[in-house]
Amino acid sequence: MKRATVCPMRPIVAITALMSEAAPLIEKWRLKPARNAPLLERFQTFAADGRYVLVSGIGKLKSATATSVITATLGLEADPLLVNIGVAGASQNHAGRGELFVVNKVRDVATNIRFYPDILVRHLARESALDTYDHPVDTPPRDPVLVDMEASGFMHAATNLLCPSSVLLLKVVSDYCTSERLIPADVSSLIEDRLDLIDTVIASWHTELKTMPLPDSDEVASLERLSITARFSQSQRLELQRLLVAFKAGGGTLSDILVLPSEHEPHSKYARRALFNKILGQLRGVGLP
């Protein structure tokens, strides 16, 4: 079974390159340092109530690593919404300083690999393509694109693990790719100024793109216990597991239908088959669709 359990609430994970990008989010979401998973200690990680902020460090490899680590830590079955948030450069013709963009295409300049997040939900930001470089860019791009140093790494890792509608890239334009250097306070201030819009976009994605209600670990375990007690074959177990997923996705609750008092344990092949068919029928729903 590909997806066995699911968190009661779908986690939201924001990955930033810099602490100055993360700070406004940490404050708004009232997050605390997270130290409960050894791998997460490699990054500055903050968490509360299903929301996480990870500071990956600068560059696409660091972003990819942080994205992979947090997704693996939460588990694929948690199906987190992964959001890459940060500042980006642009040409003056394309964007104004402080403007927020939802990124609809990411190109890794070094490899020319392109990534396309699904843009399915209404939002109030402008959209743009973005190029990811391996080095700081001090010449404004000729094309109407944003530039950064992380997005392609984030997309590479995120779309290897999750679906393209579970990723979101939000970039605030910080500079016009000149030699001017930004100080951390400026970066925080740029994010801070767009924080309400950032929060609204994330909330919309999170609300609309729901995950399926899947069996929790107790339900999977009960079905497994029953299968062992009843001595179901491996193919019967797999069939029940598959139907359990469909049953849950359809809004069912296993405890409402699954009762196997010990005195009803099947003692013959015929009784086992009858029990299997009975459970099958309960999971499928009575009668024809």
Place this chain on the structure above:
Amino acid sequence: MSFLPHFSHLYIEEAAREYPLTSELIERFPRATVITIRNYKEVFNRPRQRWDHQRQSLKVILAVRKDAFLYPGSSFVPNFDNDRFFYTTPIINCIYGCEYCYLQGMFPTANMVVFVNSDDFLCAARAQLAGGPAYLCISYDTDLLALEDLFHYSEPWIDFAHRNPSITIELRTKSSNFRAISDLKAPPNFILAWTISPDDIVTRFEHRTPTLEARCRSIRQAQAHGWRVRLCFDPLLMVRDWQQSYAAMIEQVTTLVDMSAVSDISIGVFRINGTYLRNMQERNLSSRLLTHPFVVENGSACYAESDRRELQAFVVDRLRRYVPQDKICPVPQG
């Protein structure tokens, strides 16, 4: 906030940019965000796409088809005694969301691909005619008539049929959009084939499709304009109270449609490639229709033989009250 409307984004292949149709379509969707891509497959074939998410806001990919303009007809569909049977896919994927549709198992995305080099498809069909008369289905992996107002892809094929009498073209549809082609002259070698289902199946499983009555009204209009019409009771589904549903459907259809003017009637019980079914089950976890204990025979998933026979015999028997037997073409199973 809510989902973006369908076609909010146009993904356009670099090679498709130069085609006049691309410019027309950009004008037709003035509010769409345009994203340039190298090859349609880099968007279409992305791994781990979620059909249930994408169905809420379909995107269009404009692309250039480079080869494989025509395919040999599939064994899952009837050839109506045409030896040289082909199908073509000028558009991939459909605006409707039928729960049993094989497209969900065949393609990794719900998004639509529109091939803008439509002339190349027509050239390929013309070349095929050098080998003899051919039967060509143009609306299998999509519903061209439903999309006619947006893409105008039926029209060139209707014109092609006028100019090439040795081809017979079938356009299969569930739409009620005959109006979109009602001003065109009906070629005798062009069949409008309507898929017909009982209203409760339309409501429960053929999401976003027109009602049975709306389809019948469209059929009636097509008949009045002299078009050849085929009715396709396909797929027949084993659902609760199916006898009453199919009996009521036949009553309604025979009341609303001029049955004497129907060319033929195709009847097929639900069957699907086993691999596609598994993909569909994974992508649509909550579908009770897809959790049925299908049997797999020669790679094809279908109802048990006794159910198939019962379902098909019931519908054939009812139809025989209204149309001669020779107009009824049951689809061979398996």
